Amino acid sequence: MNSETFRKYGYLAVDWVADYLRDVEKYPVLSTSLPGDIRNRLPQNPPEAGESMDRILRDFEEILLPGITHWNHPRFFAYFPANHSGPSILAELLSAGLGVNAMLWQTSPAATELEEAVMDWLRQALQLPEEFRGVIQDTASTSTLCALLCARERCTRFRTNTEGPGGWTGEKPLRIYASRESHSSVEKGVKIAGFGSRNLVTIAVDEAYAMNPMELERCIHRDLEKGFVPCCVVGTVGTTSSTAIDPLKSVGEIARRHNLWFHVDAALAGSAALLPEIRPILDGVESADSLVFNPHKWLFTNFDCSAFFTRHPDILMGTFSILPEYLKTDMDRVVTNYRDWGIQLGRRFRALKLWFVLRYYGLQGLRTRLRDHLAMAQEFSNWVQKSPLFELMAPVPLNTVCFRFNPFRSRGASVPESRLEAWNKELLDKVNASGRIYLTHTKLSERYCMRVSIGQVQTRREHVTEAWQLLQGEASALVYP
Amino acid sequence: MNSETFRKYGYLAVDWVADYLRDVEKYPVLSTSLPGDIRNRLPQNPPEAGESMDRILRDFEEILLPGITHWNHPRFFAYFPANHSGPSILAELLSAGLGVNAMLWQTSPAATELEEAVMDWLRQALQLPEEFRGVIQDTASTSTLCALLCARERCTRFRTNTEGPGGWTGEKPLRIYASRESHSSVEKGVKIAGFGSRNLVTIAVDEAYAMNPMELERCIHRDLEKGFVPCCVVGTVGTTSSTAIDPLKSVGEIARRHNLWFHVDAALAGSAALLPEIRPILDGVESADSLVFNPHKWLFTNFDCSAFFTRHPDILMGTFSILPEYLKTDMDRVVTNYRDWGIQLGRRFRALKLWFVLRYYGLQGLRTRLRDHLAMAQEFSNWVQKSPLFELMAPVPLNTVCFRFNPFRSRGASVPESRLEAWNKELLDKVNASGRIYLTHTKLSERYCMRVSIGQVQTRREHVTEAWQLLQGEASALVYP
Numbered sequence A, B: 001m002n003s004e005t006f007r008k009y010g011y012l013a014v015d016w017v018a019d020y021l022r023d024v025e026k027y028p029v030l031s032t033s034l035p036g037d038i039r040n041r042l043p044q045n046p047p048e049a050g051e052s053m054d055r056i057l058r059d060f061e062e063i064l065l066p067g068i069t070h071w072n073h074p075r076f077f078a079y080f081p082a083n084h085s086g087p088s089i090l091a092e093l094l095s096a097g098l099g100v101n102a103m104l105w106q107t108s109p110a111a112t113e114l115e116e117a118v119m120d121w122l123r124q125a126l127q128l129p130e131e132f133r134g135v136i137q138d139t140a141s142t143s144t145l146c147a148l149l150c151a152r153e154r155c156t157r158f159r160t161n162t163e164g165p166g167g168w169t170g171e172k173p174l175r176i177y178a179s180r181e182s183h184s185s186v187e188k189g190v191k192i193a194g195f196g197s198r199n200l201v202t203i204a205v206d207e208a209y210a211m212n213p214m215e216l217e218r219c220i221h222r223d224l225e226k227g228f229v230p231c232c233v234v235g236t237v238g239t240t241s242s243t244a245i246d247p248l249k250s251v252g253e254i255a256r257r258h259n260l261w262f263h264v265d266a267a268l269a270g271s272a273a274l275l276p277e278i279r280p281i282l283d284g285v286e287s288a289d290s291l292v293f294n295p296h297k298w299l300f301t302n303f304d305c306s307a308f309f310t311r312h313p314d315i316l317m318g319t320f321s322i323l324p325e326y327l328k329t330d331m332d333r334v335v336t337n338y339r340d341w342g343i344q345l346g347r348r349f350r351a352l353k354l355w356f357v358l359r360y361y362g363l364q365g366l367r368t369r370l371r372d373h374l375a376m377a378q379e380f381s382n383w384v385q386k387s388p389l390f391e392l393m394a395p396v397p398l399n400t401v402c403f404r405f406n407p408f409r410s411r412g413a414s415v416p417e418s419r420l421e422a423w424n425k426e427l428l429d430k431v432n433a434s435g436r437i438y439l440t441h442t443k444l445s446e447r448y449c450m451r452v453s454i455g456q457v458q459t460r461r462e463h464v465t466e467a468w469q470l471l472q473g474e475a476s477a478l479v480y481p
Helices: A003-026 A053-067 A086-098 A109-125 A140-155 A159-168 A184-192 A213-226 A248-257 A269-274 A313-320 A351-386 A417-433 A461-479 B003-026 B053-067 B086-098 B109-125 B140-155 B159-168 B184-192 B213-226 B248-257 B269-274 B313-320 B351-386 B417-433 B461-479
Strands: A133-137 A174-179 A200-203 A229-236 A261-265 A290-293 A306-310 A390-392 A400-405 A440-444 A447-453 B133-137 B174-179 B200-203 B229-236 B261-265 B290-293 B306-310 B390-392 B400-405 B440-444 B447-453
Touching (some): A003 B003, A003 B086, A053 B109, A086 B003, A086 B086, A109 A133, A140 A184, A140 A229, A140 A290, A159 B184, A184 A200, A213 A248, A269 A290, A269 A351, A306 A313, A351 A400, A417 A440, A417 A447, A417 A461, B086 B351, B140 B174, B140 B184, B174 B213, B229 B248, B248 B261, B417 B461
Parallel strands (some): A174 A200, A174 A229, A261 A290, B174 B229, B229 B261
Antiparallel strands (some): A133 A306
């Protein structure tokens, strides 16, 4: 494709995205496709001859678009916000145009040095310890896996890396601690790194779904008595279900006392710590060994962009370093080669979009948007609390409201959990099928509930209001059919 | 950023990329930045107030661009080709605009079903076994790690996942086999998965740098005698140093006999198997358990896009599956949820660019370009063989030529290896410093050599000719200063 053809279709693609950003509300948030709908419209065999870009773009709209769930719809309240923004999309375009691989400093010094710079900007913006060094990973799953591997290697003096299970010989298993509400990626990482999921000790939570540090202490003592080797604790700031905030100070003190690697998973909530009034959620991070938060979740930066920080870049590099002849460069002693800071060798130029976003909005602009989201979540939470049809299921410290339909609660009636679950599931399916909003569910203390997660760059009060009205309307229809 | 502002700067960004594609030859291939050059021009602190996009784009050009190594320059002959192409960049733009997360089928049915479809197109195009199912990973490092984890779990009956080292109790370590020339990601994966690098058995290679299957058999027998548990063998099709091709048929037979997981690493070379005349490099893949090849290396698709295939999706899912309440959907029994096919939970919509590339070029268009690259490599190899100043260091089955400056060889003079290395390093640094071309080095049988890897979408014969002329000129200057 020559330069002029690229320009022509590039304009068309930009127009498409610009129109999409403007008109996204016309689409149903959750795709109404049924399994196979898209696949059945695609040829079974690859094309032998080339096709025109006009036809490809037409099929993009006609075939694929109906199968898209619109993560950037202002009425997308499911899972977590999947932020993109204009400046971030522009940076992704330029990054794709350059097509550099940021595996070594030499393979694009600007990619490495910009990554060092913007990661330090984020460190400052979140008031993380000065010793923290940052690297962009793809996802929090990967970042947390990196932390677990560092913990494993520090604990076994890098002998697991070389000897495998033999590195642990003569000792009982290493143990990992995380709250019952911690993200599934902790268990996944525990399995991948070879700890074994039965060595993940899930710590009980308090009534706000935050880790109970006394329980942590108790579990560690019990393990020590049994001869296990406590290795790592993951503290969660902003759990996936309800954005509960583990008490980092207490957890950190326990971690220090028992010489555990202390990893903080602030995947969603880290962004909110840009706000001085919210920053206390990170108090205690001074004693952390590593932290992850995802600018692609709530900092208006396209997926994927996971910010991983550690005060031990030496251990991180010691865990991942490989140096075959074909990757050696003259600069290896004086520069950062991010290939040794994670699992993958090849790396996209992801610092660019973070730079675009931080500069375009500035910290002030980011804070304004974050505050708006927090205020909307508080308002939604107030509506729920005042409603006779609904019940708030967890505190709302940040942008996520967990609630359920429980219409007879105010009359003191006790409805079996299974029936409440069925009602709520029915309600959730109804509002999602409307195409107007998209919510997802979770369970808290075994009780089924709906979640509203507010954080899209385009979401305004009117969108949250509409969600609430829709929920009320459908709920009323269930009560008075 | 509103829609019209996005459109305005989107056009500018498209113009920039279009001009870049046209004018990339005006830049030095390898950045001439020194360590700190870029970082020193960036503010130490994040901006409080937002900045204009004009200023950001200006800084992109003025500050960052001098620090870019141009991976898509037609005279980039280093490492491996980092293919992008017009249609692929357009797809990345649209994918960034949509910003969907393809973690579950429900979170965008089109993303999952398109991925199933294009991965099957690739399977057909490479004539891989019908039972193979595909998933897009980020890099071959990740794909190979997935294969190693599947091997570990199959071998320990999923007990490592649950019990960790306890899953291996009573047995000596699991052993992994790969040729001495296999990629560093194999060792990295062996460490991450907890096998321990000393349990990676490196198999000797023949004079073409391909795995010697008799050596593999011998090592397995020796391990069995010692009580080790052979677990997995990685066959490489197209080694990183010299694109050597392990004999998959023999390796596969040995793997079957000893019940090893047989993973094929065809990261670079897989693309070439689109050509009927090259497809024999994959003969024997019928007995493989998994295979990886990277369309982002030599199939004109933007990084990242690594195609991972396995005949055991059940084992892959069994290795990675997690199902917290908040990720459950009604469709889980009838659809593919790719979150369980790899390490990360979140996933970019990467199938789109593969679809654009396969359709825009068609298999015919891709084959034409691949054939051109192979022909250029053969021609370069012929030049080397005819030159009195240079020496060919390995066979050239594909797109990579390993050679070295050895001016007195024809006169029968024996120069110490250390001196040859110094000369070649000097020559390499000189041609790279010219900004005209960028080559990297490797070592084969402990002998330092230069590599020319040909595969950029824009590379034509004139670019290869220029590389050869430059090398000849600088080499002559060394001989007759």
